[in-house]
Amino acid sequence: DTGVSQDPRHKITKRGQNVTFRCDPISEHNRLYWYRQTLGQGPEFLTYFQNEAQLEKSRLLSDRFSAERPKGSFSTLEIQRTEQGDSAMYLCASSTSGRGETQYFGPGTRLLVL
Amino acid sequence: AQTVTQSQPEMSVQEAETVTLSCTYDTSESDYYLFWYKQPPSRQMILVIRQEAYKQQNATENRFSVNFQKAAKSFSLKISDSQLGDAAMYFCAYRSAIVPGAGSYQLTFGKGTKLSVIP
Numbered sequence: 176d177t178g179v180s181q182d183p184r185h186k187i188t189k190r191g192q193n194v195t196f197r198c199d200p201i202s203e204h205n206r207l208y209w210y211r212q213t214l215g216q217g218p219e220f221l222t223y224f225q226n227e228a229q230l231e232k233s234r235l236l237s238d239r240f241s242a243e244r245p246k247g248s249f250s251t252l253e254i255q256r257t258e259q260g261d262s263a264m265y266l267c268a269s270s271t272s273g274r275g276e277t278q279y280f281g282p283g284t285r286l287l288v289l
Numbered sequence: 290a291q292t293v294t295q296s297q298p299e300m301s302v303q304e305a306e307t308v309t310l311s312c313t314y315d316t317s318e319s320d321y322y323l324f325w326y327k328q329p330p331s332r333q334m335i336l337v338i339r340q341e342a343y344k345q346q347n348a349t350e351n352r353f354s355v356n357f358q359k360a361a362k363s364f365s366l367k368i369s370d371s372q373l374g375d376a377a378m379y380f381c382a383y384r385s386a387i388v389p390g391a392g393s394y395q396l397t398f399g400k401g402t403k404l405s406v407i408p
Contacts, residue, residue, distance in 0.1 A: 206393075208396075218380075280326075282333040
């Protein structure tokens, strides 16, 4: 068990550019979550996968955001036409199924949009 | 919708002393889980302790314990014998225990409390 990993850890981009983040969950975990954390706030839910199926999206996830989880393994989160308001920490968490699940978080990707 | 409130943006504690972090939540559900997560500076969030609403006994994990008051919707974290490594942001989080179909067990977080430990 190597934990949840995320890449890159930091990303600086110019407004209008596209960015993609990757999350590798704990290997046996079939559930994967993306959260966004802005300065001074707690994480907020963005989207959720069970295996390869994206089953839930927050209203925070505008149409510039897209997430995938091919083959139910790693996941990617893409932001198109980035805006300064997208600057945040993007956290990934994974868990196994069941009411007693505990989510384990990755180190996050800190995005700065200039 | 559920909400989680942490009313103490910052707290400090002397090394080896005890500190209590507050958390209140609002929900109409009776079956849920509560969590405390720790987020050290520039490091990933880790689970400190969790409590199931149907369990009356307060959860404990070594130096960490909670005071769960279901009727008052209060869930405070007590850290005993504080250590320098306890310095971090602490987040209280809520999630439902029952979701329809294949719904998500998404977490709802408070804004966090920054804990400083004074040597």
